[in-house]
Amino acid sequence: MTLEERRAWIRLVVAVVGYAVYLVVVLGRVDGGPLTSVSYAAPLLWTVGGAIVATILAEVAVAAANPRASQLKDDRDRHIGRLGDQVGQPFVVIGAVAAMLMALLDWAPFWIANVIYLCFVLSAVVGGVARVVVYRGSVPEW
Structure with missing residues (x-):
């Protein structure tokens, strides 16, 4: 397993676990009232910040566990990284458009x-x- 593949796994797991923690915390605060009255800002900021820190620490730990692993990216790594970005990026746009429409609708x-x-x-x-x-x-042909 290459270093970049390990990093992909780390980021994937941290994203899922971080969001799951956020959901558990926020849904645990509902207490019979409306969901929109739940205090969500602090858990959101803490889980985002925690995910960033967890990703950094996990990547450092993986690099330290195998210090002889190559730190170089080859063309395959670059193609895979680009593909992952292209597949994931539309969700950022969808979120931005949805948030804009939601804001316009108050x-x-x-x-x-x-x-x-x-x-x-x-x-x-x-x-x-x-x-x-x-x-x-395998990397798909373009």
Whole structure:
């Protein structure tokens, strides 16, 4: 397994776990009231920040565990990275457009923030899955 494939796995797992933690925390605060009244900002910021820190620490740990692994990216790694970005990027656009429309329609900030977060997570997950699948198979021809 190449270093870039390990990084793809780390980012994929961290995105899923981070969002799952966020959902558990926010849904655990509902307590019978409306979902939009739940305090979500701090858990959202903490899980995003925690995911960033967890990704960095995991990547450092993987690099330290195998210091002789090549740090170089070859053409295959670049193609796979580009493919993962191209597959995941539309979810960022979808989230931005959805958030803009929700803001124009005066939706609650809870829904706007959560659709943006969900689309960031979907972008990371779908892009990560694409990278892992291609690493396990072959790079498609353009």
